[in-house]
Amino acid sequence: MSSSSASSSLKALSKIASNRLQKELVEWQVNPPSGFKHKVTDNLQRWVIEVNGAPGTLYANETYQLQVDFPEHYPMEAPQHSSMLSSATAKQCPEDNDRYVRNCRNGRSPKQTRWWFHDDKV
Template identity: 60%
Template sequence: MTSSSAPSRKALSKIACNRLQKELTEWQVNPPTGFRHKVNDNLQKWTIDVTGAPGTLYENETYQLQVVFFPPGPLHPHIYSNGHICLDILYDSWSPAMTVSSVCISILSMLSSSPAKERPADNDRYVKNCKNGRSPKETRWWFHDDKV
């Protein structure tokens, strides 16, 4: 999964393509609750509809995700207005054992645990610094708040 605004930096290896194809097949058979994959012809660009879980601030709201949220992304203390997500499993804590489904479930869990719909305190500064297509992978994230 890559950002739609950034060109692919390199072609995926055959192993990576096989893994993504396997995950896509598994997704089609047993999609995680609250998610819908939008079919396209590019294994590197999965577009996923995320629907807020019942009983949460985001209940019945639907957002589009491609590792970053498409505008308008949800108001959340860890989601910037440009769609970048501050979640450790997307960066420092990512592991090859994680699947697209497990990452999506983690993002929905992060949304579901939020007590308020608000942007990160440093949203304006961060977004301004991301002008000209800066990728969230180029950010040195500080994962200090695991309550939301």
């Protein structure tokens, strides 16, 4: 799904959500969390964040991009995002990753996903 088609599938933010996100973005810019950097875009509803790999993990000293989509009724509804990088023991996707990605691209929300963890550390 291209970025433009994904953006068009997002419902417009409510006034409360828009005000809240604008306030949180200003707070982020004044006092950013360590290891995270917000990439400036023209879309308040979709944040792109650069994340530094956690020290002591396979991902240390690497940078990743995390996309966070905020729903129209944020903060009453949680944003959608990804990732459980810190418990991985190898740099590889889980064996069923392709099926998960296909489901998300077909409009299924990660909130509707029944998660299956491949290790007992999570």
